[in-house]
Amino acid sequence: MICEKTRTALEHLIPTPDAATAGDGQESGAKGQTPRPNGVIERDYAVHGYHLDAQMACEQLLAAVAILDENEFFLETITGVDWIAENQLELIYDFSRYDFDLCRVVLRTRVDRRNPVVPTITGIYAGANWHERETHDFFGIVFSGHPHLIPLLLPEDADFHPLLKDFKA
Amino acid sequence: MNAPIELRADETFVLNVGPQHPATHGVLRVKMEMHGEYIVNAETVIGYIHRMHEKMGELKTYPQFLMNLSRMDYLGALGYSHAHVLVVEKASGIVVPERAEYIRAIMVELNRIASHLFWFGAFVMDLGGFSPLMYALQDREHILDMLEAVTGSRLTYCYFRFGGLYNDVDDDFIAAARRFVPRMRKSLKKYRRLVTDNVIFRKRLEGIAPLSKEICRKYGASSAVARGSGINFDVRKNEPYSVYPQFDFDIPVYPQGDSLARYMVRMDEIEQSLRIVEQGLDKLPGGPIMPEKKPKLIKPPPGDYYQAVETARGSFGVRLVSDGGKTPYRLKLRSPTYSNMHLFDEACRGMMIMDALAFMGSLDLVIPEIDR
Structure with a gap:
């Protein structure tokens, strides 16, 4: 129910090219594959553990998060993945609902590895504050507009980002 | 001569709670801007025991990482x-035998009771009552002994394997678990008389936070923090996994949202976990x-997988x-107390400091789990 509604709203926001719907559901992560185009994909919950998987440009992120907020999703977590071969950093936002009408939504956006800047969503979800600070710690992604972007888990003078694949201890 | 001290009405000072402070139960620091005994603003500082488990997850093979989780x-x-x-x-398509999944559920529920018991004792100690901790530890000891006999360790278990378990349960364990259930029920009545119905205890929590x-x-937020605020959310019910759909149990929900509601949810959960343990022992196949067939080398196919479970502290x-x-x-490890603790800064504004410490206790914090 809610999944259909959210999917329609997200698809309205992110026009899905035909190639994405025709895709075999494989992740773009594997080496040598071309990055998947933006769009909403419905995933097999039994395999992946979530229902909707939406990839978008980072300009659409705030609008997508606002849609989820309207539909009473809660923020599960925010994290990143370093795709060093493609010279990109991926941001992953997990959302779920306190409801028995289960719908897990994953929002993804990719940014350039040399200049990773995304807008903060702390204006919509106050709880994103720590998650974004943590992602900044680990990947060096800058959340523009974040009220307090200082190291959270790493030491206060840390100038390294340990989850980058080229990090050497 | 002592000069008189002038106090301005708008004067505030910064109080530093932690990183080494008994009320924080670990190395957690909260900077509080105080106006007298009232909190104007608070900033939680975490990361003192950050160990970068997520990097270890990338460096270690799948079986090597098993022990990090505990x-x-x-x-x-x-x-x-x-x-x-x-x-x-x-991710790898490994099918777990039914018996292993049942034993997992029994063990997880016993562990949940042990965790709630320790929280119960520590929480009442935060509020100034020392003896309930001793009673709680006594009950918890029975669980730890049972778990030690089967898993080999008392706290940092490495019991689950991909596809099943490291060790099967024996008749001694089943007998001990059967003895434990009525014993714990009796203790719960004792706790109700000793703590829950205590008027001093209730006055410290009712309507607070x-x-x-x-x-x-x-x-x-998840776990008792959400359920104490009237949100009927438990991953075991909302997003069933393992053999939990086979069990008949209830999710305690209290609508008040105060510290007492969070306490009541956890105490009721002990009874529900006992019910699951009982049914698990009855149904144990x-x-x-x-x-029989399991890949020698764990290599999940490329992809992105997510799994949530309900731990003692919430949705992990x-x-x-x-x-x-x-x-x-x-x-990525999504820890539940990370989110539960995060709301403390916003929620504690305007509270008196002793109420805020009681509130912090009701969140059931385990700091290594926040810091990872």
Whole structure:
């Protein structure tokens, strides 16, 4: 129910090219594959553990998060993945609902590895504050507009980002 | 001569609670801007025991990482291991024998009771009552003995394997678990008389630190923090996994949202976990505890997998991004207390400091689990 509604709203926001719907559901992560185009994909919950998987440009992120907020999703977590071969950093936002009408939504956006800047969503979800600070710690992604972007888990003078694949201890 | 001290009406000072402070139960620091005894503003500082488990997850192979999960939440470790093995099994398509899944559920529930008992004792101690901790530890000892006999360790278990378990339960364990259930029920009555019905205890908690549904949602709170605010959310029911659909149990929900409601949810949960243990022992099927066919080398196909479970502290999630190699490409651990603690800064404004410390206790914090 809610999944259909959210999917329609997200698809309205992110026009899905035909190639994405025709895709075999494989992740773009594997080496040598071309990055998947933006769009909403419905995933097999039994395999992946979530229902909707939406990839978008980072300009659409705030609008997508606002849609989820309207539909009473809660923020599960925010994290990143370093795709060093493609010279990109991926941001992953997990959302779920306190409801028995289960719908897990994953929002993804990719940014350039040399200049990773995304807008903060702390204006919509106050709880994103720590998650974004943590992602900044680990990947060096800058959340523009974040009220307090200082190291959270790493030491206060840390100038390294340990989850980058080229990090050497 | 002592000069008189002038106090301005708008004067505030900064109080530093922690990182070494008995009320924080670990190395957690809260900077509080105080106006007299009232908190104007608070900033939680975490990360003092950050160990970068997620990087270790990328460097170690799947079986090597099994033991890391129990080093996160040392009170309810099995729930965390459960999420990890479930997500790897889901990704690699390993089928777990039914008996193993039942034993897992029994063990996780026993561990949940042990965790809640320790929290109960420590929480009442935060409020100034010392003896309930001793009673709680006595009961908890029975669980730890049972778990030690089967898993080999008392707190930092490495019991679950991909596909099953390290060790089967024996008749001694089943007999001990059967003896434990009525014993714990009796203790719960004792706790009710000793603590829950105590008027001093209730006055410290009733109406204190009410959390709205909205703040829970914005911060992603789970466990008793959400259920104490009238949100009927438990991953075991909302997103059933393992053999939980086979069990008949209820999710305690209290609508008040105050510290007492969070306390009541956890105390009621002990009874529900006892019910699951009882049913698990009754229904425990025979058979192997490891699958016959299992890949020698765990190499999940490329993809992005997520698994949430309900641990003693709330909704714990593992995100596994695999590139088909023998180590994960990315392993994200979503810890529940991280989100539960985060709302403290906003919720404690305007509270008196002793109420805020009681509120902090009611959140059930385990700091290594926040810091990871």
